[in-house]
Amino acid sequence: MADVAIPRAKPQMSEDTAWTRLKHNRNWLGFWFMVPAMAFLIFFLAYPLGLGIWLSFTDTRIGRVGHFVGTENYEWLWDDSIFWLSVFNTLLYTTVASAIKFAVGLYLALLLNENMPFKAMLRAMVLIPFIVPTVLSALAFWWIFDSQFSIISWSLKHLGLINQNINFLGDTTWARICVIFANIWRGVPFVAITLLAGLQTVSPSLYEAATLDGATRWQNFRFITYPLLTPIIAVVMTFSVLFTFTDFQLIWAMTRGGPVNATHLMATLSYQRAIIAGQLGEGAAISSAMIPFLLAAIMVSWFGLQRRKWQQGESND
Amino acid sequence: MTDLPTRSIDLKAVLSGSSPTVAKDDHSEGMSYLQSVPRRLVTLYLPLTIIVVVLLFPFYWMALTSVKPDDQLLDLDKFNPFWTWNPTFKHFHKLLFESYYPHWLWNTMYVAICATMLSIIASVLAAYAIVRLRYKGANLVGGLIFLAYLVPPSILFIPLATVVFQYGLFDSPLALILTYPTILIPFSTWLLMGYFKTIPFELEECALIDGASRWQILTKIVLPLAIPGLISAFIFCFTLCWNEFIYALTFLQSTSNKTVPVAIVNEFVDGDIYRWGSLMAGALAGSLPLVILYAFFVEHYVSAMTGAVKE
Numbered sequence: 032m033a034d035v036a037i038p039r040a041k042p043q044m045s046e047d048t049a050w051t052r053l054k055h056n057r058n059w060l061g062f063w064f065m066v067p068a069m070a071f072l073i074f075f076l077a078y079p080l081g082l083g084i085w086l087s088f089t090d091t092r093i094g095r096v097g098h099f100v101g102t103e104n105y106e107w108l109w110d111d112s113i114f115w116l117s118v119f120n121t122l123l124y125t126t127v128a129s130a131i132k133f134a135v136g137l138y139l140a141l142l143l144n145e146n147m148p149f150k151a152m153l154r155a156m157v158l159i160p161f162i163v164p165t166v167l168s169a170l171a172f173w174w175i176f177d178s179q180f181s182i183i184s185w186s187l188k189h190l191g192l193i194n195q196n197i198n199f200l201g202d203t204t205w206a207r208i209c210v211i212f213a214n215i216w217r218g219v220p221f222v223a224i225t226l227l228a229g230l231q232t233v234s235p236s237l238y239e240a241a242t243l244d245g246a247t248r249w250q251n252f253r254f255i256t257y258p259l260l261t262p263i264i265a266v267v268m269t270f271s272v273l274f275t276f277t278d279f280q281l282i283w284a285m286t287r288g289g290p291v292n293a294t295h296l297m298a299t300l301s302y303q304r305a306i307i308a309g310q311l312g313e314g315a316a317i318s319s320a321m322i323p324f325l326l327a328a329i330m331v332s333w334f335g336l337q338r339r340k341w342q343q344g345e346s347n348d
Numbered sequence: 349m350t351d352l353p354t355r356s357i358d359l360k361a362v363l364s365g366s367s368p369t370v371a372k373d374d375h376s377e378g379m380s381y382l383q384s385v386p387r388r389l390v391t392l393y394l395p396l397t398i399i400v401v402v403l404l405f406p407f408y409w410m411a412l413t414s415v416k417p418d419d420q421l422l423d424l425d426k427f428n429p430f431w432t433w434n435p436t437f438k439h440f441h442k443l444l445f446e447s448y449y450p451h452w453l454w455n456t457m458y459v460a461i462c463a464t465m466l467s468i469i470a471s472v473l474a475a476y477a478i479v480r481l482r483y484k485g486a487n488l489v490g491g492l493i494f495l496a497y498l499v500p501p502s503i504l505f506i507p508l509a510t511v512v513f514q515y516g517l518f519d520s521p522l523a524l525i526l527t528y529p530t531i532l533i534p535f536s537t538w539l540l541m542g543y544f545k546t547i548p549f550e551l552e553e554c555a556l557i558d559g560a561s562r563w564q565i566l567t568k569i570v571l572p573l574a575i576p577g578l579i580s581a582f583i584f585c586f587t588l589c590w591n592e593f594i595y596a597l598t599f600l601q602s603t604s605n606k607t608v609p610v611a612i613v614n615e616f617v618d619g620d621i622y623r624w625g626s627l628m629a630g631a632l633a634g635s636l637p638l639v640i641l642y643a644f645f646v647e648h649y650v651s652a653m654t655g656a657v658k659e
Contacts, residue, residue: 060562061483068474068533071467072496075508076530080499083507091510135399142396145388153400155646160403162642162649164591166609167631171406174413174624182409185424216403221653228654277500280593284613298502298594305506306598318503329498 084322086315093309104316113292114317117300123207124296125276128214132271133264135215136222141252143223144230154224161220169284172213176200176285200286203293210285210294214275222267229263230256265331273328277321297321407635414439414629421624439629448604448611449630456607456634459521459596460589463528467585468578471533475540476566480552490541497534504530505598512599523599524607528589535588536581539652543577544570580652583645590638608634 087104091097108114143154160168175182176199184196199205237255246254279298282288288295288303295303297317305314383391413421415435420427443449474493478486508527517523547570555565571578596607603615612630616623642649 057481058483061477061481061486064473064477064481065489066473067470068493068537071470071526071529071533072493075511075527076496076499076504079504079507079511082511083503086507086510138395139399142392142399145392147392151646153396154650155643156400157403158646158650159407159639159642162587162638163407163635164593164609164638166591166593166613167635168406168410170612170627170631171410174628175406175409177624180422180424180624182429185429216406219399220403224650225654228650273498273500277502279502280609283593283597301502301506302594302598306509311506311510315506318506321503325498325500325503329495 083315084319086312087319089312091311091315093306093311097312100312104313105320107313108316108320113295114300116292117295117297117317118320120207120294121276121296121298124211124214124278124294125272128211128218128275129268129272131211131215132218132222132275133268136219136267137226137264139219139223140226140230141256143227154227158220158224160217161224165217165280166284168217169213169281172209172216173200173285176209201290203290206286206290206294210282213281213285214278217281218271218275222271225267226260226263229260233259265334269328269331272331273325276324276328410628410632410635413624414632416625418625439625440633442626443629443633447626448606448615449608449633451604452606452608452611453634453637455521455605456590456609457637459524459528459607460586462521462525463532463589464582464585466525467529467532467536468581470529471536471540471581472566472571472578474533475537475544476570478537479541479544480549480570481562493534493537496530497538501531501592501594505594508595509598518599519601519605521605524592524596527595527599528592531588531592532585536585539581539584540574540577543574547573576648576651579645580648583641583648584652586641587638587649 086097088099088101089097090100090103139157143150143157147153174180178198178201179196181196181199183199184193187193187197188195197205199209233256238251241251241255277298278296279302282294282296282299283302286294288299297320301314301317303314304317305311412430412432415437416432417434417436417438420429420432477483478490478493512518512523512527517526551569551573552565555569560568591609592607593609596610597613600606600610603611606614608630612627612634616627616630
């Protein structure tokens with residue numbers, strides 16, 4: 032009997048251990064699978080993020096190890112009018128560009144959601160500004176906004192609206208308008224296409240029912256489209272705000288912060304101070320000063336997602 | 349997407365329920381038949397045309413400038429600036445044979461492909477582990493990766509510059525190949541997690557019962573099923589790499605090592621008043637590879653963009 036029982040017990044034992052081993056090793060296995068991604072993110076993202084905050088409390092320069100100086104960099108920035116100008120510019124740039132991007136993007140998404148010939152091709156074309164590298168399209172804008180040979184000035188002159196060329200990138204107000212315009216131009220396709228994806232999940236029968244009940248087009252939008260789109264709007268706009276706030280390349284290619292610092296954003300100012308002037312500590316303080324704003328944007332996104340869960344829960348009832 | 353049958357269906361047919369448009373499967377048909385053609389012209393086609401023209405004009409202008417002869421570029425009064433009858437390839441010739449442009453193009457391509465491959469490999473493993481191994485704390489790690497997506501390069505480039513310098517990677521393509529994945533991994537992990545979730549769990553259970561290892565499951569079952577997701581992630585990562593500017597600007601110094609966006613901004617902007625032709629030719633040549641790639645994979649591209657936002 033014992034001889035029979037042992038071979039019967041054995042496979043069960045080994046099966047048991049294989050299963051438990053799998054179960055126990057799941058954590059280890061998961062760990063090994065995570066290693067490559069985590070290595071990148073820890074060495075080149077988490078560590079630099081901490082290092083950046085540390086650098087902002089030192090007087091490091093390029094080629095010289097810094098010493099801890101407390102909040103000296105921040106105190107220095109507090110009295111620096113150019114820094115405050117860059118904060119103002121960044122906020123202005125972000126609010127104006129994001130608001131218009133949202134309005135135009137939503138409008139474009141609604142237009143593209145209509146039924147029409149060549150729909151697929153139109154959608155594909157709309158996204159092209161988002162595909163082309165920002166710097167390269169910014170150079171095209173630089174040329175379009177040239178002080179002497181701008182095609183816009185030329186057209187307006189020939190239409191008889193102005194008498195002399197507009198100094199697009201040389202005048203502080205115009206320069207701000209131009210970079211904001213270029214940012215909107217690049218951001219609208221992203222907003223429009225992602226909102227369009229959201230619009231396509233809205234069931235058309237809702238509109239049909241509302242229209243039968245006598246709803247106008249505006250009511251259709253206000254009471255069906257908008258509430259159903261809110262969660263995706265929250266996410267898209269958080270991304271949009273985040274990337275507009277930390278924008279660098281558009282400004283650097285078009286104006287490099289000029290004229291008279293009128294278009295300096297916090298990112299471009301920190302590049303100028305840290306890399307060009309070599310004051311790594313001060314530059315790090317400027318970029319660390321962006322973190323509170325980014326956290327605020329992330330909180331908005333988080334609450335947007337929360338609301339989405341709530342909405343889904345209710346729609347399931 | 350389908351082209352319209354007759355749009356002139358009158359309301360009587362619709363109300364009687366005999367209209368083919370109502371019964372159509374494709375809901376994109378919508379209720380457009382309720383609008384008259386003139387109204388659609390004003391509320392739909394006119395604004396759409398304006399927006400599309402504004403969105404595409406810079407590219408037209410870029411292309412036109414790059415083939416215009418120099419004298420026509422700056423003389424707006426004698427020639428119609430919106431067209432040219434004698435296009436020249438002089439600017440492209442100058443770009444290809446008298447500058448480092450082929451070098452820069454190669455650098456960009458090399459860095460983009462290497463960084464993308466590295467990121468995709470790392471993200472596939474990470475996404476699979478988070479979604480399917482579901483080890484302890486997987487959800488937390490997923491959340492942290494999403495947060496990493498929100499950390500912009502503009503606040504990382506200063507400390508990264510010191511790190512790159514310490515590791516002796518300054519002015520080497522390796523600096524970019526190793527730093528770009530920090531932008532790409534969070535995005536592609538998040539995207540692939542969404543794809544892996546759609547693969548039925550039962551397939552993996554069957555394989556496990558038949559004695560397959562986790563690695564075999566990943567390479568033989570999950571990856572072949574996730575190919576559309578992999579293509580989306582690859583294309584989007586490649587585009588992001590090509591587009592990246594601030595790291596390349598900070599970490600590279602010698603002219604021959606630069607990537608296209610940085611090189612064009614720094615090397616072509618000299619005092620030459622005739623620089624516009626070659627500048628625009630450079631910008632156009634730097635955009636074309638991405639636009640061609642995009643033209644072939646529009647659907648993947650859109651799903652990558654919307655997938656990352658929806659998740």
